[in-house]
Amino acid sequence: MTEVATSLKPVVKPTDNELIAWFLADQNPDHFTLLYRRYAGKVFAKCISMLSDEGLARDAVQDIFIKVYLNLARFNEKSSFSTWLYSITYNFCIDLIRRKKKIPVLLSDDVGRIGDEPVPEVPDSVLLEMKHERLERVLAELPEGDRIILLMKYMDEMSIRDIAEFFQKTESAIKMQIMRAKHKAQVVYDSIYAHDPIES
């Protein structure tokens, strides 16, 4: 009878915050594994897009989740868990690129610097409706800063306010940076696919 009652109980998927609270209460690694299963793919996708190397991305995912595991008690629920996790991911990859290339990644300093030259407005649909193989190629050609900001806006669908908070810039500076990044993407697209501008 109890078994039947149990089997009839609707299966409720615990929220991220519930899983975190349970994990912090009993330190049961199973709760953390559930969080891992929920987000590992997305974190891996971000690492691949930023590092362009599968081996590095694999190691990065492992290190990011260990970092999250050790710092979970510091998660304060001000933002959603996914936003917190993705900002750890972006910061981790930016540091990795910096150390690997031994050059400063054009990010916080670059984002928000508004030039004088006007940038033509590129509609979102140009990027959103691009064939994914072409988009992958275009993203790979873009500077890290532009790539990251486009991923945040269109892949993670982060709000302008959250992106501005991440870069510690004003919302208008971020809007301008997105406009510039879209324009650069359009220029890269035109240079690569000049011979075949219309996707077949």
Next chain:
Amino acid sequence: MREKENSFKVLEAKWEAGLPPELERRVSSQTTNFTVFGRVVELFMPNALQAVAHIIGGAADDDGPQGVLSPGRRPEPEEWPDWRTPPGKI
């Protein structure tokens, strides 16, 4: 009418599919190690600290865990040393 797919999402799904399954085992074995280490520290650290305190001359608190160290004894007033110089000895 079918809405056009966001190509960023399509690309994300393609990259997500490449996540190696053995990564979960690696992460989970590492987190399990951290948990075990944390529990060991939690279990033995208080006693270890008490032992160190004892070695350097401290006394155990009466309210602390029993049976590890003998509680300290405060000397009776008659045992207190009198450092005053006796009269006529200057």
